[in-house]
Amino acid sequence: MKVLSQTYVLNNGVKIPKIGFGTWQIKPGDDTYKAVSLALKHGYRHIDTAEGYQNEKSVGQAVRDSGIPREEIFVTSKLESHIKDYEGALQAFDKTMDELGLDYLDLFIIHAPWPWSEMGKDCSEGNVLAYKAMEDIYKSGRVKAIGVSNFSPSDIENILTHCEIVPAVNQIGYFIGIDQSKTITYCKDKGIFIEAYSPLGIGYLLDNPVIRDVAKKYEVAPAQICIRYLIQKGTAPLPKSTHEVRIIQNTEVDFVINDDDMAILDSIKGDPRRWS
Ligand code: A2P
Numbered sequence: 001m002k003v004l005s006q007t008y009v010l011n012n013g014v015k016i017p018k019i020g021f022g023t024w025q026i027k028p029g030d031d032t033y034k035a036v037s038l039a040l041k042h043g044y045r046h047i048d049t050a051e052g053y054q055n056e057k058s059v060g061q062a063v064r065d066s067g068i069p070r071e072e073i074f075v076t077s078k079l080e081s082h083i084k085d086y087e088g089a090l091q092a093f094d095k096t097m098d099e100l101g102l103d104y105l106d107l108f109i110i111h112a113p114w115p116w117s118e119m120g121k122d123c124s125e126g127n128v129l130a131y132k133a134m135e136d137i138y139k140s141g142r143v144k145a146i147g148v149s150n151f152s153p154s155d156i157e158n159i160l161t162h163c164e165i166v167p168a169v170n171q172i173g174y175f176i177g178i179d180q181s182k183t184i185t186y187c188k189d190k191g192i193f194i195e196a197y198s199p200l201g202i203g204y205l206l207d208n209p210v211i212r213d214v215a216k217k218y219e220v221a222p223a224q225i226c227i228r229y230l231i232q233k234g235t236a237p238l239p240k241s242t243h244e245v246r247i248i249q250n251t252e253v254d255f256v257i258n259d260d261d262m263a264i265l266d267s268i269k270g271d272p273r274r275w276s
Helices: 030-041 056-065 086-100 124-140 153-162 181-190 201-207 209-218 222-232 244-249 259-266
Strands: 007-009 015-017 046-048 074-079 105-110 143-149 169-173 193-197 236-238
Touching: 015 074, 030 046, 030 056, 030 244, 056 074, 056 086, 074 086, 086 105, 086 124, 105 124, 105 169, 124 143, 124 153, 143 153, 143 193, 153 181, 169 181, 181 193, 201 209, 201 222, 209 222, 209 259, 222 236, 222 244, 222 259
Parallel strands: 046 074, 074 105, 105 143, 143 169, 169 193, 193 236
Antiparallel strands: 007 015
C-alpha cells in the first residue's frame, strides 16, 4: 500500500493518514480551494488548517465539494494562539465549525503555548483552561482527538498535571536540520504523536547540496527526500504546495532511504527557515 494511503494510530485509537496536506500561508479563497481540491483529487486524505490561517472556509468548501465521504478525510484545525480561556475556546471551536461547514472535526489542537505576538509568555493557566474546553468538546463527540502544537515538554507537562486527557498530538516545526530531539523523545514517552509542519523548511531545504546529492542517488526530488525522512522518523509530515505537479510529487515517497543516508541527513544541522 502506498504511504499516502497508510495511517498511524493515535493514543485514543483514531487513525491518522501518514501524509497531511498543509495549508499555512495558502491564501484564503480560490488558492486554498484549488490546492485542497487538487490534494484530495490526488489522494491526500488528511488536511491541516487553522483559524489563524483564515482559510478554513475554503478548506471546508473543498472538502464538502470533493464528493469524498466525510469519514474518509481527516481534518485538523487549531485554536488561535491568543485564546487562553475556557469560554473563548468553546466559542472559537464553534466559529471554526461554522467556517468549515462540517459536522465534526478529526483533530483540534492549541496552535501555540503563547500568543504569536507574545512568544515565550507564560500562559500555563490559560493553556489549562483552553485545554479543559477542548476536553469537553471531545467528550461531546464533535472532535475525534485533541492535542497541542508548538508545545515544549514543560508546556505539555503542565497539561498532563492539570488536565484529564493526554494530548493525542503535538504538531511541531520538524524537518532535516532542526533539533527537536528533546520534544520528540518526551512526546514518544507519553504516547503523544508528532506531526511535522514545514517539512521542506518552507522550501529552503530544497537547495541544500547534501539533500540534493541524496535525492540524485535515489532518483527523486529533494522534496521527496525531506518528506520520506520524516516518515522514516515515524512522524506525519504536512507538506504544502499550490502547484499540481508538486502536490503529486510530495505523495510519491514509496522508497526507502537506507540507514547510511539517514545518518548523512541527520548530520545536517541548522534551521534554514527565513521568516519574512
Ligand atoms: P509552492 O506552493 O509554490 O509549490 P513547507 O511545506 O516546508 O512549508 O514548504 C512549502 C514551500 O515549498 C512552498 O513555498 C512551496 O511552494 C514549496 N514546495 C512544496 N512542494 C515542493 C516541491 N515538491 N518542489 C519544490 N518546491 C515545493
